[in-house]
Amino acid sequence: MLTAPTLAQIESIVHGRIRAVLAERVGEVARLSGTDKLSATLGLSSLDLAFVVAELEAELGVDPFAKLVSITSVRSVGDLVRAYQQALFPELQRGGDEHAVAAAVKRAQTRRTRRKRR
Amino acid sequence: MPQARKVALVSGGSRGLGAQLVSGFLDRHYRVATLSRTKTTFITKMLRARKGQHFHWGAVDGRDHEALRAFVKDVGDRLGRIDVLVNNAGIAMEGILPTMRTRDIVEAVEVNLTAALVLAQACSRFMLRQGSGCIVNISSVHAIRGHSGVAVYSATKAALVSDMAEEQKRRIARRTPLGRLARIDEVANAVHFLTSDQASFITGQTLVVDGGITC
Numbered sequence: 001m002l003t004a005p006t007l008a009q010i011e012s013i014v015h016g017r018i019r020a021v022l023a024e025r026v027g028e029v030a031r032l033s034g035t036d037k038l039s040a041t042l043g044l045s046s047l048d049l050a051f052v053v054a055e056l057e058a059e060l061g062v063d064p065f066a067k068l069v070s071i072t073s074v075r076s077v078g079d080l081v082r083a084y085q086q087a088l089f090p091e092l093q094r095g096g097d098e099h100a101v102a103a104a105v106k107r108a109q110t111r112r113t114r115r116k117r118r
Numbered sequence: 119m120p121q122a123r124k125v126a127l128v129s130g131g132s133r134g135l136g137a138q139l140v141s142g143f144l145d146r147h148y149r150v151a152t153l154s155r156t157k158t159t160f161i162t163k164m165l166r167a168r169k170g171q172h173f174h175w176g177a178v179d180g181r182d183h184e185a186l187r188a189f190v191k192d193v194g195d196r197l198g199r200i201d202v203l204v205n206n207a208g209i210a211m212e213g214i215l216p217t218m219r220t221r222d223i224v225e226a227v228e229v230n231l232t233a234a235l236v237l238a239q240a241c242s243r244f245m246l247r248q249g250s251g252c253i254v255n256i257s258s259v260h261a262i263r264g265h266s267g268v269a270v271y272s273a274t275k276a277a278l279v280s281d282m283a284e285e286q287k288r289r290i291a292r293r294t295p296l297g298r299l300a301r302i303d304e305v306a307n308a309v310h311f312l313t314s315d316q317a318s319f320i321t322g323q324t325l326v327v328d329g330g331i332t333c
Contacts, residue, residue: 054244
């Protein structure tokens with residue numbers, strides 16, 4: 001791509017590549033959901049996923065699994081989309097971390113409040 | 119029909135078996151890319167003779183994983199495909215393990231094993247997309263039979279016998295039923311067979327070319 005894709009375009013490209021593989025394996029798939037499991041729901045093998053990753057690297061110019069993300073953490077269509085969104089928009093990764101830290105702080109505060117009440 | 123030519127990538131193609139493989143693939147009408155740390159007289163001669171036609175060389179250190187990946191990507195993008203990878207590059211590492219420097223152990227593993235895996239991974243991306251490909255790893259009799267003084271070398275399962283000390287060569291020759299070491303072309307011929315259409319139903323196999331020493 002000549003210009004950086006938007007988050008929605010990344011999702012559309014990832015979905016397109018998955019659908020292309022599924023079309024060869026089981027026939028056309030009308031719509032994908034972010035919660036669809038790549039293996040359990042869609043039946044993709046590890047080699048199918050490697051093919052999708054190779055195609056996406058050629059199209060998007062990034063490989064999130066070289067350093068950023070472990071492929072074993074990718075279970076769903078949404079996980080795969082997020083991996084590419086974070087690779088192309090690193091601020092999402094940082095934002096995600098801050099969100100996780102904020103959530104952890106909130107949980108800790110709740111635990112402390114409960115202990116005080118006892 | 120230059121664009122129809124297959125592409126072979128040979129690591130360590132600047133001398134010895136690697137150089138023989140480069141020449142062999144060119145003779146078989148492949149486009150050939152090779153990498154090595156230094157430009158040898160063979161590489162200079164090939165670059166001059168081919169004038170960029172069907173032959174590409176890159177100065178890459180096997181310990182530099184990013185450079186290895188970048189070289190494969192450059193070859194794939196430039197030539198449009200990668201049909202064959204021969205992991206031939208390797209360094210010999212002699213000496214008994216208790217007295218070997220740790221950094222020498224790490225270097226042997228990096229060059230002989232990790233680099234081969236990184237190249238295979240990078241090439242496999244192109245092979246997956248084109249739906250075909252062939253990877254040959256050049257190993258050693260030391261991968262099958264242990265010998266004193268080559269513990270690390272045996273562990274990494276690679277490199278060339280020609281880089282070994284004369285004493286090692288004589289010892290191997292004495293133990294070989296055919297009474298000598300292999301000629302370079304005898305090993306190269308096995309690689310050319312494995313990467314040819316005649317071996318289209320062979321996959322995941324270890325072909326031992328050793329004059330019978332490991333029988």
